[in-house]
Amino acid sequence: MCGRNPAHCAEYWKAVQELWLRLYLSNLVVIAAVNGSSPAGGCLIALTCDYRVLADNPKYLMGLNETLLGIVAPFWFKDTLVNTIGHRAAERALQLGLLFPPAEALQVGMVDKVVPEDQVQSTALSVMAQWLAIPDHARQLTKNMMRKATVDRLVKERDSDIKNFVSFISRDSIQKYLQMYLEKLKQKKG
């Protein structure tokens, strides 16, 4: 992620914020075609899209699994998830760091459609065509109306959010957890 250099970590986190701010209020239609696992930040990016198509492969897991790494999803990850799957499902998913396989991701509302792996691209394209058929200025204003309040919260709290992240991530106990988690992943893959 960003190691133990606080300045490096602050830069990193600012960039993640920037990315989310741009994607979540993007005027473009963005359709996610997901052909692999999307934990943590990958899941967040998918959640900023207008529509999510996921390949039906039980190995493709999706979720904000921060607690499994001993860290905490920041409030704007949480807000994005609550906007997508509701408060209760988000509370359970975030506390347990749940990674959903396709069928469960669909049921909980984390994705909008699950299709065979070779149809992900074509499905995403036809969904895209449906969204692009809508008068563009009206669609953009509507998207903005739905998401503006969530974005404003982070805009107001960017500095304190960076401080929180940096101080949290540089704790010894957290670094230990992260290393343990990465070790486990390596062993699985190895």
Place this chain on the structure above:
Amino acid sequence: MCGRNPAHCAEYWKAVQELWLRLYLSNLVVIAAVNGSSPAGGCLIALTCDYRVLADNPKYLMGLNETLLGIVAPFWFKDTLVNTIGHRAAERALQLGLLFPPAEALQVGMVDKVVPEDQVQSTALSVMAQWLAIPDHARQLTKNMMRKATVDRLVKERDSDIKNFVSFISRDSIQKYLQMYLEKLKQKKG
């Protein structure tokens, strides 16, 4: 709707606000018995009711389809929809201007019950009886508690909401969209 006379448009929009404010916080039990299509304002009125029964006819479509007309549902339409079907479903429905046939309206939670066309009235009446059996003062206070915050938002913003509507609706590009949409409707019916 209200043509191109700004004063006329402002009066019109004020009346729509008034109607919603009264219906959404009405102390009466209001059950919607829907026997036809309810786009835009018709859908909004149904959403202010305590319970919605819809006739099972695939031609009866329901939804806030404003984007299809090149316009944008105001924030209090959006709030009413979010209160009914949740944030994610509302975001998709509003951006795409979705009009739901009965089975989908039921699934997304836009209506509470779908019944054969000749049972809409009797179903609505028996639902009404169930609601009227509740101690009335307690039911009214509970309804008020659930809806007051949503109403307060518009009460605070009535003037700017009227201004927004008038300036938006009188743009040339919007008028052109509206006329195109009305033309299409005429051709379909003709």
Place this chain on the structure above:
Amino acid sequence: MCGRNPAHCAEYWKAVQELWLRLYLSNLVVIAAVNGSSPAGGCLIALTCDYRVLADNPKYLMGLNETLLGIVAPFWFKDTLVNTIGHRAAERALQLGLLFPPAEALQVGMVDKVVPEDQVQSTALSVMAQWLAIPDHARQLTKNMMRKATVDRLVKERDSDIKNFVSFISRDSIQKYLQMYLEKLKQKKG
């Protein structure tokens, strides 16, 4: 509940608030194993837990049935329910004072799992083990992030909430309703 002595009622209500405040933000993992009916306050307590397992017995009813007693669930009961089952389902459940049997409680999201009566304990224990396997500090901070805003609302309004309760509960008309309701319950049981 607390009869007609205002000081007694105020003490009682303060204790209920205290209980909810502690449970809803508890740092512990709390799994509800429900082996009986849980109306009103019993339901509230179950809703503060992290996960709810209910015995599959159609006699076990669960819900915030305050309106049936002629009283109104306070806003923080309402907020807890909205956080669990969403705005629309909460509005209907609270207005009608619905008591859900297990299958419906599961469907609406009021409980997370329904199991045969003799498996409630073992299911709750295995769920507990799953939650305890999560790094504890990360889980606690996440729970706090999800629930803090709801708790803050009551903390800010504790005194006025007590006043409301005391003045409401001591009205003659309310006392009459409560007595009628208790009479009906006695007759059912007798």
